[in-house]
Amino acid sequence: MSCEIIIIGGGLAGLSATISACEKNLKVKLFSVLPVKRSHSVCAQGGINASVNSKGEGDSPYIHFYETIYGGDFLANQPPVKAMCENAPNIIYLLDRMGVMFNRTPEGFLDFRRFGGTKYHRTAFAGATTGQQILYALDEQVRRFEANGLVEKYEGWEFLRAVIDNKGVCRGIIAGNINNLDINYFPADAVIIATGGIGMIFGKSTNSYICNGSAQSVLYQQGVKYANGEFIQVHPTAIAGLDKLRLISESVRGEGGRIWTYKDGKKWYFLEEKYPSYGNLVPRDIASREIFKVCVEMGLGIDGKNQVYLDVTHIDRKTLEYKLGGVLEIYQKFTGEDPYSKPMKVFPAVHYTMGGLWVDFKQMTNIPGLFAVGECEYQYHGANRLGANSLLSCIHAGLSVGDNVLNYISSLSERCEDIPLKIFESEKSLVVSKFEQYKRLNGAENPYLLHQELGEIMTENVTVVRYNERVLATINKIKEIRERLNNVNILDSSDFGNQTLFFVNQLYNMIELALVIAKGAYLRNESRGSHYKPEYPHRDDQNFLKTTIALYDKEEPVITYEDVDLSILKPVERKYQ
Amino acid sequence: MEVIVTIERRKSPVESSYIETFRVDLPDSANVIMILMEIRKKPINIKGEKVSPVAFECSCLEEVCGACTMNINGRARQACSTLLRDLGGKINLAPLRKFPVIRDLIVDRRKIFDALKRVKAWIPIDGTYGMGPGPKVPEKVQRIGYKLARCMSCGICMEACPQVNDRSNFIGPAVIAQTYLFNLHPTGAMIEEDRLETLLEDGGIGECGNAQNCVKVCPKGVPLTYALGKLNRDTLIYSIKRLLDT
Ligand SMILES: Cc1cc2nc3c(=O)[nH]c(=O)nc-3n(C[C@H](O)[C@H](O)[C@H](O)COP(=O)(O)OP(=O)(O)OC[C@H]3O[C@@H](n4cnc5c(N)ncnc54)[C@H](O)[C@@H]3O)c2cc1C
Ligand code: FES
Numbered sequence: 087m088s089c090e091i092i093i094i095g096g097g098l099a100g101l102s103a104t105i106s107a108c109e110k111n112l113k114v115k116l117f118s119v120l121p122v123k124r125s126h127s128v129c130a131q132g133g134i135n136a137s138v139n140s141k142g143e144g145d146s147p148y149i150h151f152y153e154t155i156y157g158g159d160f161l162a163n164q165p166p167v168k169a170m171c172e173n174a175p176n177i178i179y180l181l182d183r184m185g186v187m188f189n190r191t192p193e194g195f196l197d198f199r200r201f202g203g204t205k206y207h208r209t210a211f212a213g214a215t216t217g218q219q220i221l222y223a224l225d226e227q228v229r230r231f232e233a234n235g236l237v238e239k240y241e242g243w244e245f246l247r248a249v250i251d252n253k254g255v256c257r258g259i260i261a262g263n264i265n266n267l268d269i270n271y272f273p274a275d276a277v278i279i280a281t282g283g284i285g286m287i288f289g290k291s292t293n294s295y296i297c298n299g300s301a302q303s304v305l306y307q308q309g310v311k312y313a314n315g316e317f318i319q320v321h322p323t324a325i326a327g328l329d330k331l332r333l334i335s336e337s338v339r340g341e342g343g344r345i346w347t348y349k350d351g352k353k354w355y356f357l358e359e360k361y362p363s364y365g366n367l368v369p370r371d372i373a374s375r376e377i378f379k380v381c382v383e384m385g386l387g388i389d390g391k392n393q394v395y396l397d398v399t400h401i402d403r404k405t406l407e408y409k410l411g412g413v414l415e416i417y418q419k420f421t422g423e424d425p426y427s428k429p430m431k432v433f434p435a436v437h438y439t440m441g442g443l444w445v446d447f448k449q450m451t452n453i454p455g456l457f458a459v460g461e462c463e464y465q466y467h468g469a470n471r472l473g474a475n476s477l478l479s480c481i482h483a484g485l486s487v488g489d490n491v492l493n494y495i496s497s498l499s500e501r502c503e504d505i506p507l508k509i510f511e512s513e514k515s516l517v518v519s520k521f522e523q524y525k526r527l528n529g530a531e532n533p534y535l536l537h538q539e540l541g542e543i544m545t546e547n548v549t550v551v552r553y554n555e556r557v558l559a560t561i562n563k564i565k566e567i568r569e570r571l572n573n574v575n576i577l578d579s580s581d582f583g584n585q586t587l588f589f590v591n592q593l594y595n596m597i598e599l600a601l602v603i604a605k606g607a608y609l610r611n612e613s614r615g616s617h618y619k620p621e622y623p624h625r626d627d628q629n630f631l632k633t634t635i636a637l638y639d640k641e642e643p644v645i646t647y648e649d650v651d652l653s654i655l656k657p658v659e660r661k662y663q
Numbered sequence: 664m665e666v667i668v669t670i671e672r673r674k675s676p677v678e679s680s681y682i683e684t685f686r687v688d689l690p691d692s693a694n695v696i697m698i699l700m701e702i703r704k705k706p707i708n709i710k711g712e713k714v715s716p717v718a719f720e721c722s723c724l725e726e727v728c729g730a731c732t733m734n735i736n737g738r739a740r741q742a743c744s745t746l747l748r749d750l751g752g753k754i755n756l757a758p759l760r761k762f763p764v765i766r767d768l769i770v771d772r773r774k775i776f777d778a779l780k781r782v783k784a785w786i787p788i789d790g791t792y793g794m795g796p797g798p799k800v801p802e803k804v805q806r807i808g809y810k811l812a813r814c815m816s817c818g819i820c821m822e823a824c825p826q827v828n829d830r831s832n833f834i835g836p837a838v839i840a841q842t843y844l845f846n847l848h849p850t851g852a853m854i855e856e857d858r859l860e861t862l863l864e865d866g867g868i869g870e871c872g873n874a875q876n877c878v879k880v881c882p883k884g885v886p887l888t889y890a891l892g893k894l895n896r897d898t899l900i901y902s903i904k905r906l907l908d909t
Contacts (some may be wrong), residue, residue, distance in 0.1 A: 109790060120720070121776065123816055124728040182797035185786040185848045187809040194799040213809055218727055222812060226785035233780050241773075265765050294722040328690065329697050329743075330724040408806075416725050419744055422692075485791055534703045577706055578715040582675035583766030585718050586703075 090115055090238075091491060092259055092274040094245045094301060096122025098477055099216070100280030100462025101224035102484025107278075107289050108231040110492045115272060116228070117240045117261055119296055126282050126294035127480070130217020131413050132337035133199060133209035134181075134477040136174035140191075140198055145206040145522075147171045152655065154475060157203040157369050158440070158468020159615040159660050160631060161314065163651035166447050166465050170482040176483050178210050184223040190411065199409070200340040201473040203369040209474040214335060214412035217477060224481075244588060245301045248277060248308055248456060249513045256455035257502045258510060260517045265583050269518050271510040273502040276491045278449075279305065279458040280283050280484070284439050287596045287603070288549070289541015291436035292333040302443055302462050305597035306602065310451045311444035312636040312643075313464040315599070316606030319471055319616050320549050322373035323396050324435035325421060331435035332420055334396060335413050336473040339366040342401050345377070346429075347386050347394045355378055364662045371470045371616040372662060374434040378550045381433070388431055395429035436549060438476065440467040440616065441606070444635060448490040449483055457491060459483035464633075469615025477498050524590050529573030536574060540567050540593075540600060548604050551617050557608045561642070564604060568597045591592050602636040602643045609645050610634065627657055667709070668698055670717055671757035672767045680764075683762040684709040687844075691748035695735055696721050696755070699742070702831045712876060718767040726882060729817030733758055733768045739822040741882060742768075761821050761828075775816045782861050784841045786851045798849040811890060812906040813883045820877035820887060826870050833870035836877035836887045837866075843890035846897070859894075859901040868898055 090113040093100050101122065104114050104636040118125065138151040151171040155162060182188060182196060188210050189197040198207040212219035231237045240261065249271060258273035281301040285293025306312045323338070323345075324331040324356065339345070345366050346355045357376060358365040366373075377394050381387035388395060398406060398414075403426055406414060417425045442464040449457045449465075466479040495501075543563050547556040571594060578586045613619055613627035632647035665688050673680040686709050687701045696719070703716040719742070720733040726744040734757040735745050747754075762770035800808070814837050821827045821835040842858045843849035862868045871891055878888045 105791060120722055120728075120730060121772070121816075123776070123829075124730045125724050126722065126728075128726065128727045128815070129723050176793040179793070179796045180788075180791055183786070183788050183794065183850065184799075185845070185851060187800075187805055187812045190800060190802040190805045192802060194801050196796075215727060215813060217807070218815070219812055223786075226779075227788070228774070229780055230783075230785045230787070233783075265769075294728070295724055296722050327724075328693050329700060332725050412727075419726070420692075420694075420746075422746075422748075482714075532704055534700070538704075577703075580674060580715060580766075583769060586716055586892045 089275055091276045091278065092117065093278045093280060093350060095125070095280035095282060095460065096225070096389055097125040097127035097280060097282050097480065098221055098224060099480035099484045100278070101221070101228050102481045103278050103280055103459050103487045104231070104237060105224065105229050105490060106468035106488025110238045110488045110612065112488065112492060115274070116237055117243045117245055119242070119244050119264060121241045122228070122239070123222065125221060126297050127221045128218040129292070129294055129333070130477055131214045131333065132201060132340065133176065133211035133216045133474045134220065135201065135208050135472070135474040136178040136210060137171065137206070137208055138175050138178060138196070138198065138480070139490035140195060141207045143206050145208055147174060149206070150208060153204050154472055155471040156660055158470050159594055159625065160468065160652070160657040161614060161633070161650060162466060164654040165651060167484045168654060170466055170479060173482050174478055175214060177478065178483070181220055181223060184227060186212055186219050186223045199337060200367060202339070202367045202373070203337050203472040205364070209337070211337065213408070214337060214410045217613055220477060220572060245281065245304070246517050246536070246591070247304055248453070249273070249510055249515060250308060250453060251505055251509055254453060256453050256506050260514050262517070262521070263586070264588055267584060267587070269514065269521065272515045273505065274509060275498065275502050276455050276457060277494045278491065279443065279456065280449070280460045280488060281462045283461045285436055287540070287600050288436040288544045289538055290327070290329070290331050290545070292321055292331055294436070298596055299599050300592040300595040303599040305443060305451070305456070306636065307598055307638045309638065310439070310453055310456065312602050313444040314441035314606070314634050315602040315636055316610055316634060317440035317469050317616050318436060318549065318603065319366045319370055319438035319440060320374045320434045321370055322377050322434050323432040325417060325430070325432060326393070327420060331470065333435070333437065334417060334430060334432055336370070338396060338398060338410055338413060341405070341409055343396055343398045345396055347380055347388055349386055357432055361662050368662045369470055369472060371618070374396045374550050375618060377434055380460050384403065386391055393431040393433045395454065396432045397429035398425060399427060399429060434550060436545065438471055440464065440469065440471055449487045450490065450494065455494065457487055459487050469617060480508060521587060521591070525579070526578055527574050527576040527590065529575055531570050533571070533573040533574045533586060533593055536567055536570060537593055537596070540564065542596065544600055544603070548607055550618065552607050552617065553609060554621060557604055561604045561608065564597060564600050565642070571597065584632035589661070598638070605643050605645055606634045606636060625660070631657060664689065664747060666698065666752050666754055668754045668756060670673065670767070672717065675766060676763060683714060684854065685729050689747060691746070693747050694869070695742035695745045695754070696724060696731060698754070717768050720769050727815060729815035732817040732819060734760070739819045739880065741817065744882070759818055759822050762818060772816070772818050775818060775835070775838065778838040779841060781834065782838060782842045782858050784838070784845055784855055786845065786848055787854055788850065802850070804847060807886070808844055808847055810884065811840055814840060814885045819882060820879050823876040823880040825874050825876070826872045831870055832866040834866050836891060837864055837885070839868055839871070839894060840885055840887050840890035843894050856901065859898050862894060862898050863902060868894055
C-alpha cells in the first residue's frame with residue numbers, strides 16, 4: 087500500500103494544490119468527476135485581482151486587503167486575507183510565466199481593468215475567458231508532472247466519503263467510478279478537498295452543472311465544521327435561461343457598461359444616482375438588492391418583467407470585441423440578440439458561496455489530515471466576495487497548501503500504511519451498501535423533479551431578501567423533501583454509467599447542505615454583506631460579528647458561533663456612497 | 664414547441680447501439696441539453712414505455728468546457744449552445760464517432776489529453792516561487808495566442824477530419840494547434856525542437872491531408888489551419904536543419 091496524498095477536484099484550487107504538492111515531491115492522486123480541463127473554473131470570465139499598481143494610481147496590496155475586508159463586511163479572519171493580497175502580484179507574475187494569454191497594453195505589459203468594490207484598475211484578464219485561460223495553464227503544468235510520474239489522475243471518479251480512523255485522523259477516501267460503478271478505497275497521508283461551489287442547491291445558478299457541494303456535505307455529515315453557510319452571493323447580472331442563469335460578468339461594468347431601467351418614461355441609471363462615487367461598480371450584494379428592489383418592489387422591470395438593462399452600446403465595437411468578446415458572444419448565442427447594438431436584459435442569480443468547509447490558517451479542517459482549498463472553503467471572502475478575488479483565493483490557497491501538507495505529514499507518528507486495512511474495508515462497505523440501497527428505490531417520486539423543487543424554494547426564500555417566517559417554512563419544506571427522497575424511483579437499473587444513482591446520492595447531500603444554509607440564515611438576525619433581512623436591516627456587530635459554525639445532526643444542523651480574527655483592521659460601517 | 668427526438672443509445676461499451684425516440688415539449692429558446700433533462704424528469708419513450716434516462720455529459724452549459732459535444736442532426740456540436748429554434752421539429756442525437764462510446768451520448772476523449780502530453784503542451788517553468796514578471800509579450804502575439812488558447816479539447820475538429828480514423832493514429836488538428844501556441848511563447852519556445860520532433864513522428868503533422876474541415880467546424884474559431892500551415896513550415900525547416908546537423 088503506497089501512501090500518497092489525494093486531491094479531490096481539478097479546478098484552479100485543486101490544480102494549484104497539485105502543483106505545490108508535486109514541487110515538494112509529494113505524489114498526488116488527483117480525483118475529478120470530469121476531466122480536470124472541464125472543471126467549473128473555465129466559466130470565470132472577468133479576471134483576477136492583484137495590486138500591481140501598473141497604472142500609477144497608488145494601489146497597493148494593503149489597499150486590496152482593506153477593500154476585501156471592507157467589502158466582506160468584516161466577517162473574514164484578517165491575517166489570511168492579508169497574506170493573500172500580499173501574494174497576489176506574485177501569482178499574476180507566475181501565471182504570466184506559465185503562459186496565460188493575459189491582455190496586454192500597447193507596450194506589452196499586463197493590462198488591468200476595474201471591478202466592483204474598488205476604484206483601482208486591479209484586475210488582470212485574458213479577454214473575457216480568464217478562468218478558462220488560467221485553468222488551462224495550470225492543467226498544462228499538472229500534465230507535465232503527470233508525464234514525470236508524480237501525478238496520477240482519476241478522472242471520472244466521484245469522491246463519496248473520507249476515511250477517518252478511530253483517532254479522528256483522515257487516512258484516505260472512498261470514491262466511485264461513475265462509468266463502471268466500481269466503488270473503492272484509497273489510502274493517503276493527507277487529503278485536500280477542492281470541489282468548488284454549490285450552485286445546484288439552488289437549482290439554476292451561474293454555476294456549472296457539476297457544482298453540487300456533495301463532497302462538502304458528506305464531510306460535514308462526517309463531522310467537519312461548515313462555516314458561514316448562509317452567505318450566498320447573488321450576482322446582479324445574469325441572463326435568464328431554462329437550464330442555467332448565464333452570467334454576464336462584472337467586467338462588462340468594469341469596462342463602462344451601465345445599468346438602467348425606465349422610470350416615468352425616462353432612462354433611470356439608478357445605481358449611478360444612488361451611489362455616485364462607485365456607480366455601477368458597487369459590490370455585488372448591493373447591486374443585486376437595488377435591482378431586486380427596482381423590479382420586485384417598484385415593479386419597474388423592463389417590459390414589466392424581472393429584468394433591467396445592462397448597456398454597452400455606447401462603447402466602440404473594437405474595444406468590446408477585444409476586452410469582452412467572450413461574454414458578449416454568450417449573450418448573443420443564447421438570446422439571439424445583438425448586445426453591441428441593443429442593451430442586454432439581466433437579472434440577479436445565485437453565483438458563489440462565501441461559506442464552506444471550516445479551515446484554519448493552514449487550510450486544514452477540524453479533522454487532522456483533511457485540508458480544503460478553493461470555493462469549497464470559507465476563509466477569504468467574509469460576508470460578500472469582491473469580484474475577481476475568487477480565482478485569487480483558489481490559487482493562493484492551492485499554492486500554499488503543499489507546504490502545510492508536507493509539514494503535517496512529517497509530524498505524523500503513524501503513516502497511513504500503519505492503519506489496519508479493515509478500517510478502509512468497513513468504510514467502503516458502508517458506501518457500497520448505501521448504493522445497493524439506492525438501487526432498490528422504486529417509489530413514485532422522480533429525483534430530478536424533487537431537485538427542481540428544492541432549487542425553487544431555496545431561490546425563492548434564501549437569496550437576496552430573507553424573511554424569517556419564509557426561511558423557517560423553507561427549513562420545514564427541505565425536511566419534507568428529505569422524507570420524500572426515500573420514496574424516489576431510481577429510474578435506471580443499469581450497472582454501467584448509471585447517472586441517476588450518483589444523482590440521488592448527491593441530492594441527499596444537497597439537502598443536508600440546504601438545511602445548513604437556511605438555518606444559518608434563519609438564526610442570523612441582522613443584515614451583513616449578502617445576508618439581508620428587512621426585519622433586521624442593520625449590521626449587528628455586538629451579536630453577529632461572528633463566524634457561523636454548523637455541525638451535523640440527524641434532524642437539523644447545530645449552529646454555534648466563533649469569534650472573527652480582527653487583529654489588523656477595526657470594523658467600521660460599510661457604505662459606498 | 665413539440666420536438667421528436669431520436670437518440671442513438673448504447674447501454675455500455677460492449678453492447679450494440681439501438682435507437683430510441685422521445686417526444687418533448689419545450690420553448691424554442693431551449694437548448695439540446697434541456698431535452699435530455701426533460702427526458703430524465705419523465706423517462707418515457709414515444710411508444711409510452713418506461714425507459715432509463717439518457718446518459719450525457721455536461722458542465723458549464725455555456726460552451727466553454729467542451730463536455731457536452733455530440734452529433735446533432737449529423738453535425739458535431741455542443742449540445743448546450745445548440746438551440747431548438749435552429750433545429751426544427753425533428754432532432755437526431757448520436758455520440759461522437761471518432762471516440763469510444765461509454766454509454767449513450769458519453770464518449771471517452773482521453774486520447775486528446777494523452778496527445779497533449781506527447782507534444783509537451785506546457786511552458787517549462789522553473790518553479791512557482793516568485794521570480795518576477797514573465798517575458799514581455801507583444802499585443803500582436805497575445806491576440807493570436809489567445810485565439811489558440813481558447814481550444815477546449817472538445818474533439819469536434821477530429822470528428823470532422825477525414826484523417827482521424829480507425830486506420831491512422833493522427834493526433835488531430837487541435838493538439839497540433841496547441842503545439843504552435845507553446846512554440847509561440849518565449850519560454851515555451853525553449854523546448855520547441857522536442858515538439859517539432861514529436862510532430863514529425865508517426866501520427867504527427869505528416870498525416871494532415873489538408874482537407875481544411877477542422878477550421879470550418881471549430882466552435883471557438885481557433886485558427887487551426889493557420890497553425891497547421893506554420894508548423895508545416897517549421898517542421899520542414901527543422902528536419903532540414905536536423906539533416907544538416909548529422
Ligand atoms: C460564471 C462564473 C464566472 C466567474 N467569474 C469569476 C471571475 O471573473 N473572477 C473570479 O475571481 N471568480 C469568478 N468566479 C468564481 C470562480 O470561478 C470560482 O469560485 C472558482 O473557479 C472555483 O474554483 P475551484 O477550484 O474551487 O472549483 P471548481 O473549478 O468548481 O472545481 C471543482 C473540481 O472538483 C471536482 N469535483 C467536484 N465534486 C467532486 C466530487 N464529489 N468528486 C470528485 N471531484 C469532484 C470537479 O470535477 C472539479 O474538477 C466565477 C464564477 C462563475 C460561476
Ligand atoms: S456543457 Fe460545457 S460546452 Fe456544453
